[in-house]
Amino acid sequence: MTTPLTLTPGRRPDGTPRLVVGGEIDMSNVASLAEALDGGSGPLVLDLTAVEYLDSAGLSVLFGHAERLELIVTPLLEPVLTVSGLSGLVTVHGLDYDAPQP
Template structure:
């Protein structure tokens, strides 16, 4: 059974691609995340903004996808996901916003 996950591509006014994720990301739907990231990146050189503010759960399969695209994405998350994004090293590889309540989650939106 696939865990519910909604992936919605969008663009900012400046043309930057955004992928909004809502639900839970795990091994049952991580391929959907990979496909959505690939599609949202298209032929652009990046960055793609991956908005995880509505993600309630993220396991190692989802982290693996994010890590594989770390050089082409920026992430917006919440303090809930902060520990896992930090421990896996994603915060060292790309920009991750929203983990610190004093840091605006998305200053460019």
């Protein structure tokens, strides 16, 4: 059974692509996230503030695109990103990130 996952593309006012992800990212649906990330190039703001769960399959996809990602996350995900080492490769913003939103 596939776990619910929503992917909502958009752009910040400065034109930078933004993808809002919601639900749980796990091995049952990670292909959808991978497809969304593979479909673009250049910088991408990935808003994970509505993500409730992120497993190693999801982390693997994020690592594969680390050079172009900027993440917005909740305190729930910050330790996962730190322990995995991903936070050392990408810019991570907390909920207080006040960048222009679409």
